[in-house]
Amino acid sequence: MDQDVNGAAQTPRRLVVGISGASGVVYGARVLDALNEMGVESHLVVTRAALLTLSQETDLTPDDLTSKATVVHRLNDVGASIASGSFRTLGMIVAPCSVRTMSEIATGVTSTLLTRAADVVLKERRPLVLMVRETPFHLGHLRTMTALTEMGAIIAPPLPALYARPASIAEMIDQSVGRALDLFGLEWAAVRRWDGLKGPAAEEA
Numbered sequence: 001m002d003q004d005v006n007g008a009a010q011t012p013r014r015l016v017v018g019i020s021g022a023s024g025v026v027y028g029a030r031v032l033d034a035l036n037e038m039g040v041e042s043h044l045v046v047t048r049a050a051l052l053t054l055s056q057e058t059d060l061t062p063d064d065l066t067s068k069a070t071v072v073h074r075l076n077d078v079g080a081s082i083a084s085g086s087f088r089t090l091g092m093i094v095a096p097c098s099v100r101t102m103s104e105i106a107t108g109v110t111s112t113l114l115t116r117a118a119d120v121v122l123k124e125r126r127p128l129v130l131m132v133r134e135t136p137f138h139l140g141h142l143r144t145m146t147a148l149t150e151m152g153a154i155i156a157p158p159l160p161a162l163y164a165r166p167a168s169i170a171e172m173i174d175q176s177v178g179r180a181l182d183l184f185g186l187e188w189a190a191v192r193r194w195d196g197l198k199g200p201a202a203e204e205a
């Protein structure tokens with residue numbers, strides 16, 4: 001068991017990572033890379049639709065993706081460690097999060113390990129970060145996001161932070177990933193942090 005300097009039990013540096021079939025599978029891949037860089041254990045569960053987006057949006061194979069994770073769980077393995085609240089984690093991120101997966105989490109009628117693990121994180125009052133990717137939203141989507149927020153989830157769509165002046169799509173993606181990981185208290189070196197206005201605007205403000 002992990003202990004702090006006083007010998008008290010500490011939550012292991014362990015995050016559940018769900019990757020669902022919204023556009024932007026690369027966000028999930030970069031979450032895994034970031035966790036590896038930070039020495040955080042990752043527990044990965046991937047939906048079938050996410051394997052479709054992987055093939056359409058990247059040159060990665062399913063093995064390339066899963067090899068980035070510490071532990072890979074099968075989608076239908078509802079007896080996995082992450083299906084129980086007694087398995088301690090820092091929480092869960094779903095990156096990207098499809099409307100289908102988001103809606104299933106909101107109902108509590110969970111049919112896969114991914115959505116069961118998210119339900120567990122909610123019931124244990126741990127952080128659940130959903131990088132929901134769809135546009136535009138209809139009223140049902142917005143109401144579902146409101147309901148999830150009321151339940152304690154954090155809706156964190158992967159929107160570009162142009163104030164960070166990304167020089168590439170890769171930098172834009174890493175900024176969104178890093179800001180989402182901030183929500184678990186995980187500080188990734190790739191994040192560009194705002195340090196106040198610069199140039200003439202700083203004088204005028």
Ligand SMILES: Cc1cc2nc3c(=O)[nH]c(=O)nc-3n(C[C@H](O)[C@H](O)[C@H](O)COP(=O)(O)O)c2cc1C
Pocket residue numbers: 019020021022023047048049050052053056097098099100101102133134
């Ligand atoms: C290339 C591709 C891109 C997609 N993009 C999105 C998207 O951005 N948002 C979304 O909610 N669904 C998107 N979908 C549809 C989902 O994959 C579909 O609703 C699927 O049932 C989601 O299943 P899952 O939640 O189990 O991953 C996309 C599908 C494909 C093939």
